[in-house]
Every structure is written in structure tokens, then in C-alpha cells.
Amino acid sequence: xxxxxxxxxxxxxxxxxxxxxxxxxxxxxxxxxxxxxxxxxxxxxxxxxxxxxxxxxxxxxxxxxxxxxxxxxxxxxxxxxxxxxxxxxxxxxxxxxxxxxxxxxxxxxxxxxxxxxxxxxxxxxxxxxxxxxxxxxxxxxxxxxxxxxxxxxxxxxxxxxxxxxxxxxxxxxxxxxxxxxxxxxxxxxxxxxxxxxxxxxxxxxxxxxxxxxxxxxxxxxxxxxxxxxxxxxxxxxxxxxxxxxxxxxxxxxxxxxxxxxxxxxxxxxxxxxxxxxxxxxxxxxxxxxxxxxxxxxxxxxxxxxxxxxxxxxxxxxxxxxxxxxxxxxxxxxxxxxxxxxxxxxxxxxxxxxxxxxxxxxxxxxxxxxxxxxxxxxxxxxxxxxxxxxxxxxxxxxxxxxxxxxxxxxxxxxxxxxxxxxxxxxxxxxxxxxxxxxxxxxxxxxxxxxxxxxxxxxxxxxxxxxxxxxxxxxxxx
Numbered sequence: 410x411x412x413x414x415x416x417x418x419x420x421x422x423x424x425x426x427x428x429x430x431x432x433x434x435x436x437x438x439x440x441x442x443x444x445x446x447x448x449x450x451x452x453x454x455x456x457x458x459x460x461x462x463x464x465x466x467x468x469x470x471x472x473x474x475x476x477x478x479x480x481x482x483x484x485x486x487x488x489x490x491x492x493x494x495x496x497x498x499x500x501x502x503x504x505x506x507x508x509x510x511x512x513x514x515x516x517x518x519x520x521x522x523x524x525x526x527x528x529x530x531x532x533x534x535x536x537x538x539x540x541x542x543x544x545x546x547x548x549x550x551x552x553x554x555x556x557x558x559x560x561x562x563x564x565x566x567x568x569x570x571x572x573x574x575x576x577x578x579x580x581x582x583x584x585x586x587x588x589x590x591x592x593x594x595x596x597x598x599x600x601x602x603x604x605x606x607x608x609x610x611x612x613x614x615x616x617x618x619x620x621x622x623x624x625x626x627x628x629x630x631x632x633x634x635x636x637x638x639x640x641x642x643x644x645x646x647x648x649x650x651x652x653x654x655x656x657x658x659x660x661x662x663x664x665x666x667x668x669x670x671x672x673x674x675x676x677x678x679x680x681x682x683x684x685x686x687x688x689x690x691x692x693x694x695x696x697x698x699x700x701x702x703x704x705x706x707x708x709x710x711x712x713x714x715x716x717x718x719x720x721x722x723x724x725x726x727x728x729x730x731x732x733x734x735x736x737x738x739x740x741x742x743x744x745x746x747x748x749x750x751x752x753x754x755x756x757x758x759x760x761x762x763x764x765x766x767x768x769x770x771x772x773x774x775x776x777x778x779x780x781x782x783x784x785x786x787x788x789x790x791x792x793x794x795x796x797x798x799x800x801x802x803x804x805x806x807x808x809x810x811x812x813x814x815x816x817x818x819x820x821x822x823x824x825x826x827x828x829x830x831x832x833x834x835x836x837x838x839x840x841x842x843x844x845x846x847x848x849x850x851x852x853x854x855x856x857x858x859x860x861x862x863x864x865x866x867x868x869x870x871x872x873x874x875x876x877x878x879x880x881x882x883x884x885x
Contacts, residue, residue: 422505429512430462442639447842450519450822452849464728504738511799511815518819526827536836548876549586552579578865580610581843588633616691618664620657663698730797730852737800745781748805759860774854796854840869
């Protein structure tokens with residue numbers, strides 16, 4: 410293979426990506442025992458590693474193997490969807506450059522802020538978690554009850570339906586409160602109660618046919634434990650990856666069975682949507698669909714082929730962010746014109762609670778992006794195609810949009826580090842974790858990523874303050 414200048418640039422950009430992505434993680438690993446902050450920045454680098462850099466490594470290896478002149482085709486190594494794409498060496502270099510620029514500006518924005526604004530530890534005595542005090546347990550119980558009402562009765566009661574956006578924050582709050590109570594009491598019975606309580610939202614989310622939602626709950630518990638005990642538990646991570654990867658492979662079979670049964674049930678009873686949603690034995694359906702899917706898909710495969718098939722599909726799913734960047738880069742603006750900021754309009758209305766504005770515009774940009782880039786059928790107005798913010802920046806304003814956008818995102822993460830730093834014995838530490846926890850997952854567009862964070866933060870402070878003031882009055 411003849412060496413070219415393009416190859417030199419590809420290798421250089423590839424090396425810089427590895428350095429920019431892995432160095433912050435390595436630094437955090439060396440100092441994690443001394444750190445007392447929530448590692449939103451480092452979690453985002455984990456996201457970059459698994460959803461961009463590792464797929465890029467696989468893509469890069471394939472390029473070296475199948476390289477032909479200045480043109481190559483992405484093979485099934487990155488999934489069947491890639492068979493529709495054919496990249497030139499220049500296109501590959503451009504895609505890698507966009508990701509490199511994103512990492513560089515993200516890091517620059519973050520480090521600029523943390524070096525400029527010194528981190529201060531705030532202490533609000535009112536929110537301190539006192540030892541041998543039942544307030545943290547009471548907050549957990551009340552938030553758990555509120556979560557149950559929203560989960561099981563929000564479709565029946567109009568007022569509760571409007572409060573649905575606070576269901577997940579309440580779920581994370583009661584998980585956090587029960588965990589903190591366990592740290593104080595250290596009784597085996599409390600551990601058992603904690604497992605039973607956490608199993609409720611886990612099962613609820615799994616029965617919807619989603620895998621990311623229950624995986625995020627488990628990751629949240631793991632992160633909570635790490636922040637308070639400073640232990641990685643790498644073997645546990647390995648076991649959880651196996652479990653959720655396996656569940657992810659068979660989820661499509663369950664979803665198809667669920668849709669079929671919902672339609673059949675709605676034909677039998679047209680009186681209410683509530684009955685349609687809850688009249689099906691989802692537990693039985695879940696088990697049966699997974700068992701049948703396993704029998705149908707793996708009856709003729711040996712163990713090695715089964716493992717490869719399952720984990721290859723998971724790798725393909727994790728590559729979505731990298732895949733979307735390739736699609737947006739190659740189709741914009743030749744096939745799809747720039748959006749010029751249209752996808753950011755919802756940022757203006759997102760912070761307003763729907764309970765105050767019932768007709769607030771819906772978040773539908775995932776569907777619009779999917780139809781625009783012909784990932785979804787033009788007549789499909791329901792399915793959403795996740796548009797990661799790097800791809801969204803490019804789809805709106807090309808490379809300048811990526812550079813400025815990721816620099817501002819880095820600044821935002823730096824402000825989180827510098828301004829929202831609370832002692833771990835203060836419940837505001839947990840409130841900050843809950844409010845901004847999903848922010849590291851940059852696989853969604855900007856208005857979804859940061860639209861509700863401040864709103865959730867203020868809601869949780871108000872919710873906790875109300876309970877604590879009530880307890881204070883009752884104890885007088």
C-alpha cells in the first residue's frame with residue numbers, strides 16, 4: 410500500500426483523539442480516592458470512548474485492511490446499516506476531524522473554567538444529613554409513594570398526568586435516600602428492603618421494552634456507591650454488562666409482542682386507554698418473548714457464534730453516535746440543507762413546566778432529523794431517531810457550529826464543577842447528581858440534554874424543603 414499524506418493526517422488525527430479522550434480518564438483514575446466532586450466531565454469522556462472512539466478504532470482497523478486507493482466501503486464490522494454507506498478517504502478524515510475538534514474544544518472549555526473559577530464547597534446546614542436522624546428515610550418514603558402514584562395512576566388522574574416529568578427525579582431521589590439511610594444503619598434488613606424498592610422501577614422500565622432506562626438506573630446506583638465508597642467494583646461492571654447486553658439483544662422480540670398484544674386488547678375493550686396499557690400480563694409476555702426469541706435465533710448456533718452475535722449487535726447500537734456523525738457529515742448540505750438553528754427553538758420553552766403551559770410545543774426534533782436524513786420513512790411521524798449534539802451542531806452550522814457548540818458545552822461542565830460543589834453529607838450533593846445525571850449522555854439533541862436540568866434542580870429543592878420544614882414543625 411502506497412503511503413500518502415492523507416494517511417499521515419489520518420494517523421495524526423487518530424492519535425490526537427486517543428490522547429484527548431483517554432488522558433482525562435487516566436488522570437481521574439489516579440486521583441479518584443481524593444476527589445469529592447461528581448465526575449460529569451469524566452463520565453462524558455466514557456461516553457465518547459464507547460460511542461465514538463472505540464467504533465472509530467474498529468473503523469480505522471477496517472480502513473487499514475480494506476484500503477483501496479482513496480476509497481473504501483464500511484463493511485458489516487460496524488453493522489448492517491453501514492452497508493448503505495461508502496466513504497472516501499477524505500470523508501473519513503473529515504469525520505475524524507469533526508470528532509477531534511469536538512473533543513479538543515470540549516476539553517478547552519472545561520479546563521478554562523475550572524482554572525479560572527476556583528471550586529468552592531458550599532455548606533447549607535438546613536440540608537445537612539444528620540446521623541441517626543430519620544429525615545432522610547422519611548424523604549425517601551414520601552418520594553417513593555409519590556413515584557408510585559405517578560407510575561400507576563397518572564393515566565387516570567389528569568392532574569397527575571401533568572406531573573409526569575418529575576417521576577424520574579423522584580425515582581432517583583428515593584433510591585438515593587434509601588441508599589444513604591443504609592450507609593447510616595448498615596443493617597442487612599435495610600439492604601433487602603433497598604433491593605426490593607429498587608426492583609420496582611427496574612421492572613417498570615424493563616416492561617416498557619426499553620433497555621437504556623433500567624441500565625441508567627443501575628448505573629446511577631453504581632455511581633452513587635462509587636461516590637460514597639470510592640470503589641470501582643470492576644467485576645460487578647462486567648457482570649452487569651453481560652446482563653444488559655443480553656437483554657438488549659432480545660428486546661425487539663418483546664416490543665413486537667407487546668405492540669401486538671396491546672392492539673388485540675384494545676379491540677376487545679375500547680373503553681379506556683388505561684385498561685389497554687395495564688390489562689396485559691406484561692411479566693408473562695416478557696419472559697415468553699425472551700425465551701421464544703432465544704429458541705428461534707440461536708437453535709442452530711454454537712456458543713461462540715451466540716456470543717459473537719449478541720455482542721456484535723450491542724456494539725452496533727453503541728456506535729449510533731459515530732454512525733450519525735458519518736451520515737450527517739456526508740449528507741449535509743448536499744442532500745439535506747443546514748437547519749440554521751431551527752432545532753434549538755425548544756430551548757426557549759423547555760424550562761417552562763407543562764403544568765403551567767399545557768400546550769407547550771412537543772419535543773419532535775428526533776423525528777424531524779430521522780425523516781430529513783431518510784433514516785425514517787417520510788410518513789413516520791412517531792418514531793424518534795436520536796441526534797447526538799455533535800451531529801446536531803454540524804447539521805445546524807457545520808464545523809463552526811461544532812467548534813463553538815462543544816466549547817460552550819465544555820464551559821457548562823466546568824461551571825457544574827466549580828459552582829455546584831456540595832459536601833457529600835449534604836442532600837444538595839444528591840440533588841445535583843440527580844438533576845444533571847443524564848447530561849453526560851450526549852446521544853440526544855441539545856434541548857433534550859439540558860432543557861429540564863435547572864427545572865428538576867429547583868423542584869427537588871422545593872420538594873425536600875417542604876418535607877423538612879413540615880418535619881421541623883411537627884417536632885416542635
